[in-house]
Amino acid sequence: MTITRHSAARALRALFGYADRLHPAALLALVLVLAGLAQAAAPFVVTLFTALVTLVKAGTFVAGALILGRLAVRLAAMVRSIPAAPPAPSIPTPRPAP
Incomplete structure (x- = not known):
């Protein structure tokens, strides 16, 4: 048996x-049961939301670390490619006259 959109809509209307x-009174009991289920599920939903926020924070932390790592590698490559300064000219040491 295949559930189509038409059959699902018909079941929902029913x-x-x-x-x-x-x-x-039965409708009130049904509403109270649904409200109780919503309140019972609230801690689970909050836990899932907290886990999602934690994952997002961890992802941004790792992304920031990767960006800083790439910048460090580029800076190291740039510093290594700077040519060394020529040696300073030697200054003769004064000697006492003979």
């Missing part, structure tokens, strides 16, 4: 139709 026919 569920909404049943909700319209529910007794007000």
Whole structure:
């Protein structure tokens, strides 16, 4: 059996139709159960969100480290390619006259 968009929409309309026919007390109980499920799932959702934020922070930290590493390698290559200064001219040492 294949679930198509048409059959899913028909099932959803049927569920909404049943909700319209529910007794007000049963509807209130259903709403309270759904609210309880939402509150029970809240710690899990917060934990997932915290894990996501932690992963994003770790990713930015690693990306920053990679950027700084590339800059350090470029700087080292640039400093190594600078030619050395010529040796300073030698200054003769004064000698006492004979």
